[in-house]
Amino acid sequence: DDxxxxxxxxxxxxxxxxxxxxxxxxxxxxxxxxxxxxxNDENTTLNAFQILLNATNNAPTVDQLRDFVLEYFDESSExxxxxxEDYSDTPDFLNxxxxxxxxxxxxxxxxxxxxxxxxxxxxxxxNPDRSSFIPVSQGFIVPGGRFTEIxxxxxxWIIEGLLISGMDGTAKGMIENLIELLNKxxxxxxxxRWYYQERSQPPLLSAMMMRYYEKxxxxxxxxxxxxxxxxxxNYWMDTQIVTFNKDDRVFTLLRYxxxxxxxxxxxxxxxxxxxxxxxxxxxHTEFYIxxxxxxxxxxxxxxxxxxxxxxxxxxxxxxxxxRYIVPTDLNAIxxxxxxxxxxxxxxxxxxxxxxxWGYLAKQWRATIEEVLWHQExxxxxxxxxxxxxxxxxxxxxxxxxxxxxxxxKDKIIKHAPRVLNYLKxxxxxxxxxxxxxxxxxxxxQWDFPNVWPPEVSxxxxxxxxxxxKEAKELAFHLAQEWxxxxxxxxxxxxxxxxxxxxxxxxxxxxGGEYNVQEGFxxxxxxxxxxxxxxxxxxxxxxxxxxxxKLKVLPLKAEKxxxxxxxxxxxNESSSSTDCSSSEExx
Ligand SMILES: OC[C@H]1O[C@H](O[C@H]2O[C@H](CO)[C@@H](O)[C@H](O)[C@H]2O)[C@H](O)[C@@H](O)[C@@H]1O
Numbered sequence: 001d002d003x004x005x006x007x008x009x010x011x012x013x014x015x016x017x018x019x020x021x022x023x024x025x026x027x028x029x030x031x032x033x034x035x036x037x038x039x040n041d042e043n044t045t046l047n048a049f050q051i052l053l054n055a056t057n058n059a060p061t062v063d064q065l066r067d068f069v070l071e072y073f074d075e076s077s078e079x080x081x082x083x084x085e086d087y088s089d090t091p092d093f094l095n096x097x098x099x100x101x102x103x104x105x106x107x108x109x110x111x112x113x114x115x116x117x118x119x120x121x122x123x124x125x126x127n128p129d130r131s132s133f134i135p136v137s138q139g140f141i142v143p144g145g146r147f148t149e150i151x152x153x154x155x156x157w158i159i160e161g162l163l164i165s166g167m168d169g170t171a172k173g174m175i176e177n178l179i180e181l182l183n184k185x186x187x188x189x190x191x192x193r194w195y196y197q198e199r200s201q202p203p204l205l206s207a208m209m210m211r212y213y214e215k216x217x218x219x220x221x222x223x224x225x226x227x228x229x230x231x232x233x234n235y236w237m238d239t240q241i242v243t244f245n246k247d248d249r250v251f252t253l254l255r256y257x258x259x260x261x262x263x264x265x266x267x268x269x270x271x272x273x274x275x276x277x278x279x280x281x282x283x284h285t286e287f288y289i290x291x292x293x294x295x296x297x298x299x300x301x302x303x304x305x306x307x308x309x310x311x312x313x314x315x316x317x318x319x320x321x322x323r324y325i326v327p328t329d330l331n332a333i334x335x336x337x338x339x340x341x342x343x344x345x346x347x348x349x350x351x352x353x354x355x356x357w358g359y360l361a362k363q364w365r366a367t368i369e370e371v372l373w374h375q376e377x378x379x380x381x382x383x384x385x386x387x388x389x390x391x392x393x394x395x396x397x398x399x400x401x402x403x404x405x406x407x408x409k410d411k412i413i414k415h416a417p418r419v420l421n422y423l424k425x426x427x428x429x430x431x432x433x434x435x436x437x438x439x440x441x442x443x444x445q446w447d448f449p450n451v452w453p454p455e456v457s458x459x460x461x462x463x464x465x466x467x468x469k470e471a472k473e474l475a476f477h478l479a480q481e482w483x484x485x486x487x488x489x490x491x492x493x494x495x496x497x498x499x500x501x502x503x504x505x506x507x508x509x510x511g512g513e514y515n516v517q518e519g520f521x522x523x524x525x526x527x528x529x530x531x532x533x534x535x536x537x538x539x540x541x542x543x544x545x546x547x548x549k550l551k552v553l554p555l556k557a558e559k560x561x562x563x564x565x566x567x568x569x570x571n572e573s574s575s576s577t578d579c580s581s582s583e584e585x586x
Pocket of ligand 1: 031143147151153154190191264266267295296297298299300301498514
């Protein structure tokens with residue numbers, strides 16, 4: 001076929017070497033091999049492997065493969081630990097958290113940042129062809145565990161947390177790295193590894209820039225990078241656009257689509273084996289594209305991307321058809337990015353361009369309303385363009401148009417009671433361990449019972465955006481529940497996890513193709529986000545003891561106008577707090 005391989009580095013993406021090492025399961029986690037550095041240049045490595053193939057009649061044993069890998073690859077990391085210069089163990093925001101236990105929890109989370117700080121070793125810049133790491137100039141915060149590189153959409157929640165911790169320079173460096181990757185590859189890859197080259201992740205770059213600008217008012221930085229932000233928007237419009245029918249009308253929106261040949265290199269064994277279970281009429285290349293497109297969504301993997309013969313979400317990975325699903329979150333993020341671009345141009349004084357992007361943003365919001373809004377259920381759903389119907393399943397991403405303010409203000413007011421009603425009856429709020437990412441128990445990691453912190457953030461900020469008293473109370477309640485769940489887990493395991501278990505409060509999630517990871521960038525960002533918004537009124541416990549503690553702790557900083565403080569029914573301390581609210585962008 002004419003498709004490019006997963007990347008332009010054969011050792012890591014497209015070679016007999018990759019195929020043999022990964023299918024022989026030399027390492028239990030497929031990512032381990034593609035993260036190794038070569039001791040020699042690429043040709044020397046590939047030629048040496050060819051000699052081994054010739055000597056073994058193309059069938060090297062696992063031991064021979066293991067010996068080869070040990071001889072030609074090096075397990076040392078491309079990265080060195082890095083303590084960000086702007087890290088402080090006593091950041092100001094701690095003073096705004098009234099509850100003593102939560103204040104300590106926030107401090108513990110803040111203290112995790114330096115443990116996740118990394119920068120690329122100078123040797124990788126000197127020998128960039130010996131590694132799968134795409135070097136970047138600034139230090140950065142990694143998600144944690146096996147994820148020792150930059151991840152595109154993780155960076156959004158990490159940056160939110162960094163800004164709260166007063167680490168504006170580190171947040172800026174994270175954005176600079178993403179822009180460096182964008183300018184090198186023409187788009188931002190899934191992560192800073194070559195094997196992620198041919199796919200991206202949810203396009204949150206401009207939202208990151210907006211968060212950074214709101215905090216710092218750094219117009220010079222905006223001016224320097226506005227053309228890169230536009231470049232990214234054009235990349236998505238050039239490559240991911242899809243035209244489809246709904247109710248005999250033609251619409252255009254974005255979908256995830258990541259065409260390249262072969263299995264995902266970092267999960268080669270898993271994809272290759274799943275492909276052996278495809279029906280004889282199913283095309284392996286198409287299957288690999290849909291797997292990579294799902295990875296591009298960040299939801300790898302989920303029944304969200306399954307379309308069975310009956311047009312529902314049943315089945316397994318062999319039913320994956322990501323490219324035929326128009327996602328709520330992707331289009332909401334994109335509408336927000338269009339609006340941000342308009343705002344940025346207005347700030348920079350270019351009103352002609354501001355008008356152009358603002359017009360596109362309005363169009364995108366109108367299409368979201370026409371295509372994704374489900375009139376009877378009162379919520380936004382993904383749309384199946386194969387079967388021309390909504391995918392009426394509960395996902396936190398159903399709230400993404402609100403989170404990203406991709407809904408016109410008058411529509412928000414109109415929809416608010418129905419959205420709240422939908423949520424209450426969705427069963428998505430019925431679990432003690434948080435809001436599950438779906439209600440389908442599929443054993444995939446982006447399905448029940450897993451709770452993913454960024455999705456919790458999407459729901460809660462989506463509910464906040466509804467703006468009614470009832471919505472504000474629900475948002476506070478959900479945020480407090482979530483912080484308490486993470487606090488419980490932290491006390492028990494001394495860890496923040498990448499995902500949690502909706503059925504067991506504070507416990508980690510599972511399923512999918514790798515063990516649960518600790519660290520964890522976005523989980524830390526989301527807890528800090530809620531403590532920053534509600535720190536004055538949120539409590540770690542309902543007990544008398546903690547409300548007593550709460551009363552005696554003085555607040556150092558004055559109450560800020562830009563915080564939305566919600567009195568909660570179950571929180572007596574909040575009854576004396578003034579209620580203020582403001583329209584905040586997401
Ligand atoms: O190695 C398997 C997959 O791992 C990543 O996905 C998961 O971790 C990412 C980092 O936290 C996160 O962004 C993603 O949402 C998770 O599902 C990677 O992004 C995938 O592309 C990769 O195949």
